[in-house]
Amino acid sequence: MTEHAGSRWIQVFLIxxxxxxxxxxVVMYIWLLEAAFAKxxxxxxxxxxxxxxWRFLWEGFKNMPSIWRITFNTLVFAAIVTVAEVFFxxxxxxxxxxxxxxxxxxxLSFTLVxxxxxxxxxxxxxxxxxxxxxxxxxxxxxxxxxxxxxxxxGVWIMKGFFDGISWDMEMSALVxxxxxxxxxxxxxxxxIRPGIAAxxxxxxxxxxxxxxxxxxxxxxxxxxxLSVMLRRLIGDFRFVDYGLLTAAGLxxxxxxxxxxxxxxxxxxxxxxxxxxxxxx
Amino acid sequence: xxxxxxxxxKYFGEVRAVxxxxxxxxxxxxxxxxxxxxxxxTTTLLMIAGIYIPTEGExxxxxxxxxxxxxxxxxxxxxxxSYALYPHMTVFENISFPLKLKKVPxxxxxxxxxxxxxxxxxxxxxxxxxxxxxxxxQQRVALARALVKEPDILLFDEPLSNLDAKLRLTMRxxxxxxxxxxxxxxxxxxxxxVEAMTMADRVAVLRDGRLQTFSTPxxxxxxxxxxxxxxFIGSPPMNFIDATLVQENGKVVVKAEGMRIExxxxxxKRALARAKxxxxxxxxxxxxxxxxxxGDIEAEIYVVEPLGREDLxxxxxxxxSVMGVLAPAGQPVGPGDKVRLRFEAEHSQLFDPExxxxxxx
Numbered sequence: 001m002t003e004h005a006g007s008r009w010i011q012v013f014l015i016x017x018x019x020x021x022x023x024x025x026v027v028m029y030i031w032l033l034e035a036a037f038a039k040x041x042x043x044x045x046x047x048x049x050x051x052x053x054w055r056f057l058w059e060g061f062k063n064m065p066s067i068w069r070i071t072f073n074t075l076v077f078a079a080i081v082t083v084a085e086v087f088f089x090x091x092x093x094x095x096x097x098x099x100x101x102x103x104x105x106x107x108l109s110f111t112l113v114x115x116x117x118x119x120x121x122x123x124x125x126x127x128x129x130x131x132x133x134x135x136x137x138x139x140x141x142x143x144x145x146x147x148x149x150x151x152x153x154g155v156w157i158m159k160g161f162f163d164g165i166s167w168d169m170e171m172s173a174l175v176x177x178x179x180x181x182x183x184x185x186x187x188x189x190x191x192i193r194p195g196i197a198a199x200x201x202x203x204x205x206x207x208x209x210x211x212x213x214x215x216x217x218x219x220x221x222x223x224x225x226l227s228v229m230l231r232r233l234i235g236d237f238r239f240v241d242y243g244l245l246t247a248a249g250l251x252x253x254x255x256x257x258x259x260x261x262x263x264x265x266x267x268x269x270x271x272x273x274x275x276x277x278x279x280x
Numbered sequence: 281x282x283x284x285x286x287x288x289x290k291y292f293g294e295v296r297a298v299x300x301x302x303x304x305x306x307x308x309x310x311x312x313x314x315x316x317x318x319x320x321x322t323t324t325l326l327m328i329a330g331i332y333i334p335t336e337g338e339x340x341x342x343x344x345x346x347x348x349x350x351x352x353x354x355x356x357x358x359x360x361x362s363y364a365l366y367p368h369m370t371v372f373e374n375i376s377f378p379l380k381l382k383k384v385p386x387x388x389x390x391x392x393x394x395x396x397x398x399x400x401x402x403x404x405x406x407x408x409x410x411x412x413x414x415x416x417x418q419q420r421v422a423l424a425r426a427l428v429k430e431p432d433i434l435l436f437d438e439p440l441s442n443l444d445a446k447l448r449l450t451m452r453x454x455x456x457x458x459x460x461x462x463x464x465x466x467x468x469x470x471x472x473x474v475e476a477m478t479m480a481d482r483v484a485v486l487r488d489g490r491l492q493t494f495s496t497p498x499x500x501x502x503x504x505x506x507x508x509x510x511x512f513i514g515s516p517p518m519n520f521i522d523a524t525l526v527q528e529n530g531k532v533v534v535k536a537e538g539m540r541i542e543x544x545x546x547x548x549k550r551a552l553a554r555a556k557x558x559x560x561x562x563x564x565x566x567x568x569x570x571x572x573x574x575g576d577i578e579a580e581i582y583v584v585e586p587l588g589r590e591d592l593x594x595x596x597x598x599x600x601s602v603m604g605v606l607a608p609a610g611q612p613v614g615p616g617d618k619v620r621l622r623f624e625a626e627h628s629q630l631f632d633p634e635x636x637x638x639x640x641x
Contacts, residue, residue, distance in 0.1 A: 172366075175435075176377050176381060177381035
């Protein structure tokens with residue numbers, strides 16, 4: 001009521017501007033949605049309704065393992081990456097936040113550099129390492145690589161959450177009779193649950209959508225993940241079956257979408273700068 | 281449990297937070313570590329708790345050196361300024377946490393936690409989370425948690441600082457009473473001299489990591505050992521004037537410009553015997569200086585500060601030194617008025633200006 005008329009028009013203008021900028025994005029998603037269920041699309045206009053694009057769910061693909069096997073692989077990949085990352089990041093983050101040791105500062109800055117390092121440049125080196133270790137073309141190998149590349153950021157995030165807990169509380173736990181490890185487990189970890197939740201979601205989503213590493217470091221059918229499968233849908237057919245591609249794409253996206261809807265509150269914690277969010 | 285600190289030092293890099301501290305605390309005694317912030321009192325406490333490892337020196341609990349003992353093995357209870365309650369646990373879980381770590385059976389845990397909680401008057405709050413409690417209640421939970429394992433030693437790190445003034449007063453009394461009832465050796469860190477003076481059996485005053493003095497509140501106030509202690513203890517603070525010590529007609533006299541005080545014979549003799557030169561720092565508390573038309577020291581009122589029950593008058597002597605005087609409220613004087621002052625000479629303090637040590641006690 002008390003606002004100036006001018007600022008109101010500016011607001012309206014800004015909203016329209018943002019809406020216009022969003023149009024291409026919205027169009028893309030609308031097309032994806034309708035193409036997955038349409039016989040054909042003319043530009044953005046669909047024609048005819050069909051479920052045959054989804055036949056891969058019961059028939060599978062040509063020259064590929066069953067969709068369920070691929071989904072299972074992706075799930076295992078994302079889950080193990082998540083568990084490994086949260087586990088190591090919360091130990092390392094604690095050490096970096098709480099302990100003094102030689103090289104701590106260098107270690108901290110190195111993890112930042114590592115995070116900024118483009119993983120693509122490491123591909124050939126990683127390939128050799130995996131080959132020598134006998135992990136090339138195994139899910140485990142790709143999981144290890146992915147977890148390692150994700151760890152620097154995770155460590156920083158967890159360190160931020162540990163920094164937010166007062167020393168007093170930890171000292172109090174030690175005086176009450178905890179060992180250092182028990183204090184970490186019983187007092188600190190429960191108090192950074194928002195951080196752990198956020199990091200878990202974050203790494204799960206990142207693992208779920210990882211394409212480059214499984215594409216390059218696995219070749220056998222039994223190690224396929226959903227992203228690799230999508231790539232194959234585009235590449236290996238003489239002409240691209242867009243109906244099939246969009247349906248498979250939607251299938252790939254759905255878990256992420258559902259996951260995101262239920263967990264966005266935690267995700268906001270992490271993007272708000274790693275400070276302690278809502279207390280549980 | 282008796283606690284002894286022997287040549288205790290803690291360095292953080294170049295900084296000597298605690299420097300060659302020697303302290304003997306008797307069993308059941310309530311000792312306050314008093315000093316301005318950064319004087320090393322909390323560092324000392326954390327060394328006793330086992331959180332910090334001493335750089336040099338020894339910490340004795342009874343007849344045992346505990347330097348290398350982990351905090352969990354020292355059987356101490358500690359109350360922090362921030363209370364440091366565990367936010368994810370209920371009051372009951374907070375209080376019984378030390379017992380859980382000692383693997384005390386659940387039934388016993390419940391009984392003991394309830395007993396301590398009832399003693400602290402928080403027995404009805406057992407199912408709440410700390411965030412649902414007031415500051416005073418949180419304080420009581422922290423205290424109950426420290427007491428529940430029946431510690432040999434209680435450590436307090438400014439536990440009352442976060443309470444409001446009225447509650448602080450209540451808790452002060454309760455804490456003192458509790459300590460006397462339980463007879464647990466207690467070490468209490470504070471920068472609040474009133475807390476230290478009112479609660480402790482003995483007060484250790486620290487400054488820049490060094491022990492200034494360790495004595496009873498009475499000695500601290502009436503017979504301060506050093507200039508720092510004399511100035512630090514008491515509010516409004518003691519007045520100090522640079523003066524000379526002379527003998528006139530068989531009397532020992534303290535003289536400064538516009539001021540002449542005859543010391544009582546006993547004090548005079550002692551001061552004369554110990555003084556290395558005739559230069560001294562003369563000290564007297566504001567409550568021992570009076571407005572008196574018969575007084576032999578002239579002064580001019582500089583400012584009047586009403587404190588409620590009393591007025592604090594800042595008086596300027598002829599020599600220019602300013603002297604605080606506590607007088608009953610409602611004095612019919614104002615800035616610029618000429619007054620005469622009378623000093624209670626028997627309450628004089630004298631210090632060596634070089635060593636800053638007392639010449640009297």
